[in-house]
Amino acid sequence: MKRQKLLKVAGGALAAAMSLAMLAGCSGNTTSGSSSTGETGTASESSTAGETTGTEKNKLAFFLPMTGDQMQYGESLSRGAELALKQYNEKNGTDYVIEIMDDKGDPKEAVNVANLIVSDPTVIAGMGSFSSSCAMAAAPVFEEADLLLFSPNASHTDFPAMGENMFSAVMSQKYEGAEFADALIEMFGAQNVAILYQNTDHGVIATDVFTKQYEAGGGKVIMSETFIPGQTKDFSPVLSRIKEQDPDLFYVNASYNDCAQIFMQAKALNMDCQLVGPGMLLTEEFLDVVGNKIDGTIVMSSVPAFLPSVLESGELDAASKNFVDSYTAEYNEVPDGFAASAFDAVNIVLDAVAKVGTDTPALREELKTLRDYPGVSGYNMSFNEQKEMVKGIYLFEIQDGQFVRVK
Template sequence: MGNWKVATVAATVLTMVFAAGCGGKAETKTESKEIKIGGNFEMTGGVAQYGQSAANGIKLAFKEANAAGGVLGKQLTLIIADNKSEPAESANAATKLISQDKVVALIGPAASANVLASVPVATDSKIPLLTPTGTNTKITVENGKVKDYIFRSCFIDPFQGAIMANFASKDLKAKTAVLYVDSSSDYSKGLAQVFGDNFTKNGGKVLATEAFLQKDQDFKSALTKIKATNPDVIYIPAYYEEASKIIKQARELGIMIPMLGTDGWDSPKLPEIAGAAALANTFFSNHYSAQDKDPRVVKFVEAYKKEYNQDPDALAVLGYDGALMMIDAIKRANSTEPAKIKEALAQTKNLQVVTGMLSMDANHDPIKSAVIIEMKDGKQTFRTKVNP
């Protein structure tokens, strides 16, 4: 972008701010025909699959909305900044989108650690941030205080951790479990805690907790120790790259018991790395299943495949649903002012999205259902749906 264009944009923004301060009529005075939304996503790096899928879902939702006449008579523009799957880069991306690109709201990042790094930037700038996929409870509430400008459109970790503990106890009849945790990830540690607490409440026993670090390649030493405890199930709350390698190496060591995971497993890379055979007898909690026969799911899957020539994973549908939530909020706010969008997001109620009916609770977390996926022949199959 040339310097004269930067100056023009800056002048336009200053005009809007001045007009808003003098009577709230900025939108009638500006000639802008677009609503700029920032997409802070993992386009490269360790969890690029997540960021790319979520961004694709948002792009599809925006394309459909724009084709139907836009929002408030304007076209939605998604400006993406690559956070490179790193917390520090996520904060930088948020800063760039807000200060340089002048977005009125942020969607993303995908991974909880990257969302948490972006929260102070959005909060200080009074720009609403909506993560479609970040499940860590601290994103929206910390030390009992709800973060005014921060929202999510996906379920939270305690919900999916409890779901899998109940599934292990009641469906798989497991009496003993081992937790294999990514000690470099708050996401993994938090989920392990919730699973362990609920599994114990159900009468089960956690025999051991083993740890690994993100980017580890060799898991056989810990897996050998796990094998010696002879558990009924292993719970691995982790992202797909490490989870797939753990599963593959566990099977090579003759560990054939059920292995349970989380939405972090959801990626086409899981069967690519682990191998279809190794994934037999594995299950994970997720936000939706492409095999769900709900008409909204069927319609979304068809539209996504037509647009991108690939099947949508959960991150794609969550990106799409997050975009629908943002669009709905802007329409109800009848404004592109960040403070008004923030208020409308907080008041979201009974919004029909692909993954179900969505309403915000007092903690800026949605009340919605989840599914459990079983891997068969390297493919995700719908096992059951769990309502909140």
């Protein structure tokens, strides 16, 4: 069995160009291994393994935020991808390569990196990015080059329709929002709900979809307010207005930092309603802030959580447990949903390659047939006729300061 080869390069144009130049200058040899990403335009190589021909398609090229404010998400995604590749190569005797390039969470940089990726003849598919904005900025580059772009995390409703080659491992916002609405109606019946959401593309789209689906199911959105994330600290004025409307449910769509403050301030105002939050809350950091003060809060997510309380429940299926155990052994930390999404993305693409080869038209046709895939980032993962990912959702309740899966 050939050794696995992993290559990380910096996201700046100079670093990627240097890497491509080295590949071209090796007369069919690929220099690879684990490399550290530092200043833009630098990448240090630590090992050499194996040989490939200069035109053999054997690479998945990721572009992720490996520096900047979103780097923690890029790190999780890259680790999940690398673990998937390692296991796939060991199981199948293959010698695929991952290249990770830094888009810094910047759509302009994502375009620069995309142009470098499509110019590399060894690339099977581009794999990025963390944000929908970066993936969508890069999409026209991949479409023009007729190269597959499979994102591990782009959830914007418009992304799959940007070309024949666009796919994502996560559920489109319109399906996620609709399933959230249906889940609340199933749990609590058709009620009056107030919504407070962050003024971002994701917040606006998700809230619009949720509202339409919830009201189509007989419920009523009696109030919908927005705020700028990261800037508002005192939510008491808007919470007081919401309290006056006496909602049955209060749904907050925001990051865990903002949600923690909103829910704690809502409790301080003695708001007597069911609190509901999004999957972004499924972090230990959120629980560290709220403790058991908001017990009973419902959290809805299209990706699983591998937190201690969930792991201790013994409810994980065999594949998810193996993923968690392998990831923890490899990186000495428990994975999150982002790592799981990247893990699934790599396996889905390589499984398709095993069936039809690396030709882009054949790959995209094969991916369209994906149905009920047993992933670790969701169950019953399927692409619909519009190439949109649809899968089941997870429901949690905070009990004694811990997330507990709602059966």
